[in-house]
Amino acid sequence: MLKFFQRQFALTETGARDLGKGSLYSALVNFSLMLPVGLFILLLNELLKPLMGEGLPEHGPLTYAFLAAVIGIVLFFCHYLQYSSIFLATYAESAVRRISLAETLRRLPLAFFGKRDLADVTNTIMGDCTALEHAFSHAVPQLFGAILSTLVIAAGLLYADWRMGLAVLWVVPVAFLLIIGSKYWQNKVERRHYQAKRLCADGIQECLETIRDIKACVMKERYLADLDEKFDQAEQAQIHSELITATLVTGAQAVLRLGLASVVLVGGQLLLEGKTDLLTYLVFLVAASRLYEPLSQTLSQIAEIFMVEIPLKRMQELAAQPVQAGETGHTLQGYDIVFDRVAFAYHENEPVLQEVSFVARQGEVTALVGPSGGGKSTAAKLAARFWDATSGRITLGGHDVTAIDPEALLRHYAIVFQDVLLFNDTVLENIRLGKRSATDEEVREAARMSLCDEFVERLPQGYHTVIGENGSLLSGGERQRISIARAILKNAPVILLDEATASLDVENETKLQMALTALIKDKTVLMIAHRMRTVATADQIIVLDGGYVVQAGPPDKLLQQDGPYRRMVALQSEHMSG
Numbered sequence: 001m002l003k004f005f006q007r008q009f010a011l012t013e014t015g016a017r018d019l020g021k022g023s024l025y026s027a028l029v030n031f032s033l034m035l036p037v038g039l040f041i042l043l044l045n046e047l048l049k050p051l052m053g054e055g056l057p058e059h060g061p062l063t064y065a066f067l068a069a070v071i072g073i074v075l076f077f078c079h080y081l082q083y084s085s086i087f088l089a090t091y092a093e094s095a096v097r098r099i100s101l102a103e104t105l106r107r108l109p110l111a112f113f114g115k116r117d118l119a120d121v122t123n124t125i126m127g128d129c130t131a132l133e134h135a136f137s138h139a140v141p142q143l144f145g146a147i148l149s150t151l152v153i154a155a156g157l158l159y160a161d162w163r164m165g166l167a168v169l170w171v172v173p174v175a176f177l178l179i180i181g182s183k184y185w186q187n188k189v190e191r192r193h194y195q196a197k198r199l200c201a202d203g204i205q206e207c208l209e210t211i212r213d214i215k216a217c218v219m220k221e222r223y224l225a226d227l228d229e230k231f232d233q234a235e236q237a238q239i240h241s242e243l244i245t246a247t248l249v250t251g252a253q254a255v256l257r258l259g260l261a262s263v264v265l266v267g268g269q270l271l272l273e274g275k276t277d278l279l280t281y282l283v284f285l286v287a288a289s290r291l292y293e294p295l296s297q298t299l300s301q302i303a304e305i306f307m308v309e310i311p312l313k314r315m316q317e318l319a320a321q322p323v324q325a326g327e328t329g330h331t332l333q334g335y336d337i338v339f340d341r342v343a344f345a346y347h348e349n350e351p352v353l354q355e356v357s358f359v360a361r362q363g364e365v366t367a368l369v370g371p372s373g374g375g376k377s378t379a380a381k382l383a384a385r386f387w388d389a390t391s392g393r394i395t396l397g398g399h400d401v402t403a404i405d406p407e408a409l410l411r412h413y414a415i416v417f418q419d420v421l422l423f424n425d426t427v428l429e430n431i432r433l434g435k436r437s438a439t440d441e442e443v444r445e446a447a448r449m450s451l452c453d454e455f456v457e458r459l460p461q462g463y464h465t466v467i468g469e470n471g472s473l474l475s476g477g478e479r480q481r482i483s484i485a486r487a488i489l490k491n492a493p494v495i496l497l498d499e500a501t502a503s504l505d506v507e508n509e510t511k512l513q514m515a516l517t518a519l520i521k522d523k524t525v526l527m528i529a530h531r532m533r534t535v536a537t538a539d540q541i542i543v544l545d546g547g548y549v550v551q552a553g554p555p556d557k558l559l560q561q562d563g564p565y566r567r568m569v570a571l572q573s574e575h576m577s578g
């Protein structure tokens with residue numbers, strides 16, 4: 001049974017055991033709800049005795065008050081056990097599920113995030129987990145509990161009187177068949193509802209991310225109209241889904257109630273024919289109304305139980321994504337990066353890099369240049385294993401990067417991206433991200449080297465100013481300097497600079513280049529730049545065009561050749577003097 005729960009609901013062993021316990025306690029609650037009925041029947045039996053001429057009642061009101069109190073305590077404990085075993089265990093399982101999904105996401109290659117919609121991934125971690133949390137705390141154990149208690153009570157009723165037993169029970173399979181028969185239909189409608197909700201979430205996220213461009217292009221009206229349409233579709237899908245579920249559930253609940261009518265009819269007939277006594281008849285009437293209560297509740301949650309399949313599948317699919325693995329303990333021989341006939345494609349049959357071979361040596365600056373879209377950033381990201389090459393090999397210090405755990409590998413890298421990402425925190429903390437253990441003084445020193453001082457002094461609280469979401473209070477050049485400060489603070493042996501100084505004016509770029517010269521001593525530097533002036537002092541230039549290395553060598557040598565590098569330098573000099 002535990003294996004069934006684990007497989008069916010993707011639970012941990014503890015989660016499956018807790019679901020089993022929760023189901024048993026739910027059944028216990030259902031049984032305990034029969035106790036007041038038993039007491040009532042006992043009381044009725046006593047009260048009927050004098051009327052039937054069977055003598056006086058044997059027990060006084062005190063006995064019944066005592067029994068009622070005991071039943072109250074039993075009910076309390078059963079409910080308490082059910083609550084603690086279901087709710088607390090479900091929340092614990094949910095936390096494990098969320099953490100394990102987040103752990104998977106952390107280890108997934110960036111290729112996954114390029115293919116998958118981020119709103120959808122967020123929805124899986126938050127929305128789907130919440131949906132499962134609700135189903136496993138409010139519906140699934142109750143369903144199994146109701147099945148268990150109904151089976152036991154049904155056996156008792158059939159044993160007591162099979163005719164009235166059948167009159168009580170025939171409605172149960174009919175009601176459930178009605179709901180189960182419509183499962184495919186309900187799931188189809190609910191899947192459409194899910195899809196509509198996901199499109200809404202996508203729309204909102206896209207709108208928030210692109211609000212600046214929407215305003216700049218005066219597209220607000222059109223965008224909001226699109227978003228409105230998505231909301232309307234989600235609303236329609238929700239109404240449709242709820243209508244269908246409500247119709248089916250109330251229909252099935254009405255069928256259940258028919259059972260009461262059939263007991264009245266069958267029992268009444270048996271009573272008239274003298275084939276049963278009044279007490280048994282009353283017992284069946286009361287038992288029927290009690291029996292249907294948990295079943296009726298379960299029916300109202302059956303749509304939720306069917307729906308469990310959808311979020312479960314989505315989560316299983318996410319959990320099954322191949323993660324980037326690798327060893328954490330490795331000894332590198334220096335920090336040379338070697339690209340050996342590397343090919344890569346973001347999408348099948350659309351190669352971005354082909355036959356790329358070069359060596360970025362430790363202690364040297366290797367500059368990647370070339371036309372936009374040539375594959376420079378892609379090559380740098382492959383070196384840091386943000387993606388894995390489709391074919392060929394990239395090594396760092398003689399080790400294939402794909403054999404090294406991505407997080408362990410990234411400890412050797414300090415990276416400054418073109419699109420800087422900052423957090424809504426102070427300048428100090430944003431820089432400290434480079435090295436969590438750095439003292440304030442170390443952070444300030446890195447900030448001074450990356451020329452942050454001059455703009456930080458102008459901020460209201462200096463280094464303690466909170467810079468807004470993604471550094472919204474800062475200019476592009478200022479954000480870039482913070483990112484460089486992080487890299488300086490990290491002081492890693494390999495430095496990747498992707499247009500690191502592109503947002504700076506010429507004067508600041510020159511100053512920063514001098515600071516960077518000190519930083520990059522003895523390190524492996526892979527630098528991407530569009531300004532030829534920036535890479536003029538590099539030890540080696542690699543020209544990438546259309547995914548191929550079209551020229552490689554020291555800048556002075558390349559200048560002597562009639563090739564793309566000389567043309568780019570000439571073009572930019574012309575542009576500057578013109």
Ligand SMILES: Nc1ncnc2c1ncn2[C@@H]1O[C@H](COP(=O)(O)OP(=O)(O)OP(=O)(O)O)[C@@H](O)[C@H]1O
Pocket residue numbers: 114346347352370371372373374375376377378379
């Ligand atoms: N995440 C991605 N998913 C799919 N395609 C991508 C992705 N990133 C880049 N590309 C594509 O790969 C090709 C190379 O892009 P890349 O950014 O490496 O070029 P680049 O030489 O660095 O360009 P630029 O100088 O403009 O930054 C381009 O055609 C680009 O559209």
